[in-house]
Amino acid sequence: MATISAWLKIDEERVVPALREAGEKLNGDGGEVLLDFSCVSRIVPSAVKAMENFARLADDRAVKVVLRDVNVDVYKVLKLVKLTPRFSFVSRDPRSPD
Amino acid sequence: MITSEAVKERVEIPLASETLSEERIAYLEGLVSQARTAAAVFTQFSQEDVDRIVKPMVLAGLEQAQHLARLAVEETKIGVMEDKVIKNMVATEFAYNYIKDKRTVGVIREFPERNLVEIAEPIGVIFSLTPITNPTSTVLFKCIMAIKTRNAVIFSPHPKAWRCCSEAVRIMYETALRHGAPEGVFTCLESHTLQDNAYLMKHKAVGLIDATGGPGAVKAAYSSGKPALGVGPGNTPVYLEKTADLNTAVVDIIISKTFDNGTICASEQTVVIDDEIYDLVLNKFAELGAHICNDKETKLLARTVIDPETGFMQPLAVGQKATDIARFVGLSVKPNTKLLIAPIQGVGREHPLSVEKLFPLLSVYRAKSVDEALKVCVDVNHAGGLGHTAVIFSRNDEVIRKFGEVINAGRLIVNSPGSIGALGAVYNDLVPTLSFGCGTGGGNSTTDNVNIYHYLNIKRLARRTQAHMWFRVPNQIYFNMNAVENVRNFPSRCTVIITNPAMEHIGHVDIVRRCMPEQTHVHVLVIPDAEPEVKVVVHGVETLNFYKADQIIALGGGSVIDAAKIMKLKYESPEADLQELAAPFLDLRKRVVQYPTEKLTRARLIAISTTSGTGSEVTPFAVLTDKEHGRKVTLADYSLSPDVAIVDPQFVMSMPKGLTADTGIDCLTHALEAGVSSYASPYTDADAMQAIRLVFKYLPIAYENPRDEEARCMMHNAACIAAMAFSNASVGVNHALAHAFGARFGVAHGRANALMLPHVIAYNAAVPTKFMPSPYTQGYVAHKKYATVADLLGLGGNTIEEKVKNLVAATEQLLDRLGFPRSIAELGISREEFERAIPDLTKLAFDDPSWRSNPRMPLMSELADLFWSAYHGRGVAQAANASQKQTA
Known part of the structure; x- marks a missing residue:
């Protein structure tokens, strides 16, 4: 069973640096990284680029990237740039506590 | 002397891109990736976000209109700087005026009465070719449209207009970026080749090709297999009809044909003038600065400004002044000459000047009649101008309408200049544009002035509708024992009772007769007790006509009542074609065939049923047997329903057991x-x-x-x-x-x-x-x-x-x-x-x-x-x- 090696809440204003920092922490022993997008209502082209780079890095290190609570508008952006197959998506059960 | 570069382009645009180097492909892929990301990010923008970007872009375009016009003329050596300023302003201000209040994001239109909602979906990445003739105005226009519709554009300007176009793209991009547009929303190819175009036209990430340019570019766009807006050449015929306001017409034609030295593809090419006004019109042209060519001069022009091999105009003449063209070919004209006018005697290859000429040279044709004039206009229209633009000057509405019917042009401009008229929003209420759709005649998918709606996928959200239903029955139904007495209440001068032999035999007809008002003349028509045949109906209608019946009583089972329904139909509407009325249908309200509503006569139909099964006394159906053709005709329409139904059980008391059960x-x-x-x-x-x-x-x-x-x-x-x-x-x-x-x-x-x-x-x-x-x-x-x-x-x-x-x-x-x-x-x-x-x-x-x-x-x-x-x-x-x- 995969282990969650990192959990990161992404701030909309800091998507690019946050992903860069997360990328630096990726080690090469597999596992799973969970990025919480619940606070990201919109992404900009540089953030898309950063996600593309992050996905590539995670691939190289055999790390599975899980995006949590991506809103549908952002999901559509990722779909249009063909990035959705690079990530797993999960949603929090709205009844469960944070 | 004059090279035919543009003509070569027509045939040489390649569709394959095998010759591109890996570096070049990487460069193009980078552009596409950037545009695709920008377009994807753009989908998150609201209408307010978009409108906040558009307005400053328009203002920037207006501010830079002169700068860009100057650059365009310097680089392309085509057209008139002052006119290009106007074009840039039309492309920004007029376009903005049209789009500013239009919704292009989310729900754009609602039709509550149809339970329909239209929702906009951006196209994504648009690959746009822009022309040499209207370079900066086309870029400004397309940038504004793209932002308004949340699309990204990769521009590929005409190579000879690259500098001015890339400057226009830069101005638009930087302004858009400053006001929140996504990075990479506009890019402009650097010093591109035709192979670059071919590569991008076929790229998976490109959603639409918007090609404004020569026929080669348009053809390549349409051949790419991508959705395309290909807007190319025209050949505008003008009919100057004798009732026209000649002063206005002549000035309008000069304005239009000299505007930017005739570079707008909607500008007038051949003016067909009625014989009665021909000389007068040419004099007016001459008075206002046109040079009327003699035969020798016309022949000289035909040999020089038209390529004898291809039959198309020589590119070097495009957008040049009349005096420069005259000097170039060796014509002697006055220094203030605005326009060259060359009389022609026909249209086609043997009349070279009858084709499109994007410079201030106008052909004129003397027509002996309206009929001849319209035919020549049709010829010009079919000589390269199908679907594009045509102009008429006339006060005769009938001639104007006929012109509109026979000429295949997306824009039929009436009593105003062709080029500026076609641009829209100046002389008329056409949608402002820099791209003219030419319909299938021009190999295009639209005849519209290309606008924001062509940059959108319009989705239709169709809610389930509560279909209207109905409940229709005769408005008078009398029931229970002796209900037949009610027949007495219906005044009638002459009543025909239609029945079968059994009803007469067992005395049911007499029961009905006794209920008739005394003053009513009653005739009894006995028909066979079987599904009615055509000849029975024909005889029945003859009887009704003979007695001029105002009331029909059908006394019997389903067959008798059906016969009476059909007789009434044919009696009231003799022209009704039963075979046609029996055409199949799926939904009564949408049926193709309509039953006659106009009636020669009217007769009340009272149906008295003598069986308890078919219910024909209240139904809108009737079946007829056409023995001659071996077929059954089933009729169904509420107009067949009897006016009055009598449900009186005294007529069924003697029904046999078997019939009762059946x-x-x-x-x-x-x-x-x-x-x-x-x-x-x-x-x-x-x-x-x-x-x-x-x-x-x-x-x-x-x-x-x-x-x-x-x-x-x-x-x-x-x-x-x-x-x-x-x-x-x-x-x-x-x-x-x-x-x-x-x-x-x-x-x-x-x-x-x-x-x-x-x-x-x-x-x-x-x-x-x-x-x-x-x-x-x-x-x-x-x-x-x-x-x-x-x-x-x-x-x-x-x-x-x-x-x-x-x-x-x-x-x-x-x-x-x-x-x-x-x-x-x-x-x-x-x-x-x-x-x-x-x-x-x-x-x-x-x-x-x-x-x-x-x-x-x-x-x-x-x-x-x-x-x-x-x-x-x-x-x-x-x-x-x-x-x-x-x-x-």
Whole structure:
């Protein structure tokens, strides 16, 4: 069973640096990284680029990237740039506590 | 001397891109990736976000209009700087004026009365080719449209207009970026090749090609396999008709043809002038600075400004001043000459100047008549100008309309300059644009002035609509014993009673006669007691005409009443074509054929039914046999419904037992089928349920005690009530099977219905293999409605399946009690004979329109199975029990 090696809440204003920092922490022993997008209502082209780079890095290190609570508008952006197959998506059960 | 570079381009744009280097491909891929990301990010923008970006872009374009115009003229050496400023302003200010209040994000239009909502979806990445003739204005326009619609654009300017275009793109991009547009929303190819274009045109990430330019570019765009807006050349004919305001016309033509030195493809090319005004018009042109060429000069121009090999204009002449062209070819003209005018005698290759000339050279043609003028305009239109633009100057509306009809042009400009008129929003209310759609004539998908809506995918959100339904029956129905007395209340000068021999024989006609007002002249027309034939109807109509009848009384069963309905139709509307009126239809409200509403005469139809089954006294149906052509004509329209129905049981008291049973089961089938029909409504349900209740209670009594007045009365009412239900909800697959079987084996309709009925209930109550599409029903309810019937009849059962099973059993018991054969085999039809008949029976049943309102869509194989079930008969209740388990 995969282990969650990192959990990161992404701030909309800091998507690019946050992903860069997360990328630096990726080690090469597999596992799973969970990025919480619940606070990201919109992404900009540089953030898309950063996600593309992050996905590539995670691939190289055999790390599975899980995006949590991506809103549908952002999901559509990722779909249009063909990035959705690079990530797993999960949603929090709205009844469960944070 | 003049090279034909643009002409070469027409044939040399490659569709393949194999020659691109890896570095070049990487560069192009980078551009596409950037544009795709920008377009994707753009989908998150709201209308307010977009509008916040558009306005400053427009203002920047206006501010830089002169700068860009100067750059364009310096680089391209084409056109007039002052006019290019105007073009840049039209491309920004006028475009903005049109789009500023338009919604292009989310819901853009709503049609509440149609339950429709239009929602915008951006295209994504647009690959845009821009021309040499209108370089910066086209870029400004396309940038504004793209931002308004949340698209990203990769620009590929004409190589000879690259600097000015890339500057226009830069100005638009930087302004857009400052106001929140996504990075990479506009890019401009650097020093590109035709292979670059080919590569991008075929790129998966490019959603649309918007090619404004020469025919080569447009052709390449359309050949790429991508959705494309290809806007290319024209050849604008102008008809200057004798009623026109000549002063205005001449000035308008000069304005248009000299605007930017004639570079707009909508500008006038050949002016066809009426003979009567020809000289006057040329004098006016000359007075205002045009040089009228003589024969020699015209020939010289034809040899030089038109490429003799291709027949197209020489590119170096494009956008040049009239004086420069004159000097270049060796014509002597005054220094202030604005326009060269060359008379031509025809259109086509032998008349080189009849083609498009994007410079201030105008051909003129002297026409002897309107007819000749229009024909020459058509010729010019077909010589490279199909779908583009045409102009007419006239005060004669008829000529203007005719011009509009015969000329194939997306823009038909009336009494105004062609080029500026076609741009829209200046001289008329056309949508402002820098790209003219030329329709299929020009190889384009649209004739519109290309605008924001062409940069959008418009999605239509269609909510389920509550279809209008109806409940239509005769507005007067008199029932119960001696109801026929009411005939007395209908004044009539002359009444024709249509009946059959039996009615006359047993004295029913006399009963009716005695109820007629004294002053009414009565004629009795006796017709055979069989499905009416054409000759019977013809004779009936002759009788009605002879007596000038104002009232028809149909006294009899379904056949007599049907005959009377058709006679009335032909009597009132002799031109009615029965064969045409019998055309099939799916939805009564959308039927192709309309019944006549204009009537020569009017006659009241009173229907008095003498059987308790068909309910023809209230139905809108009639069947006619056309023996001559060997066919049946089934008519259905509410205009056929009788005006008055008399449901008087005294006329059925003497019905034989067999007929009582047959017609009674027909009535039950009507009610059961209307009850579960996909057209059923609360109105028809009420009737269907009541009729079923009455049949189960009173039919056995009427059958066993024919003189029981109450039972006869209630069965007569039941037949009429069931008919009101199926007149509005229609019937179902039982009737389709019975029609086919009855016709093939000569079995009475009620009897045929009875053989099928238990099997059809079981069939409809099971989970359908195929559901019937119906806007009138929600979910599958047939089994539930049968259960409701079972409850109504007090048949017991705790679950739906138990109730359905009980209904089937009760129906079988009723049929047994009425002495019906319970299988087709019992009729003496051998298995072999039936097997042979099955393919035809199935086909006939499937062709029958009755099943189209059945709740379950029957497959051919299911129809065959139903026939076989009816052949074997009995045991349906048990089978129903099994199939009901699936439904649960």
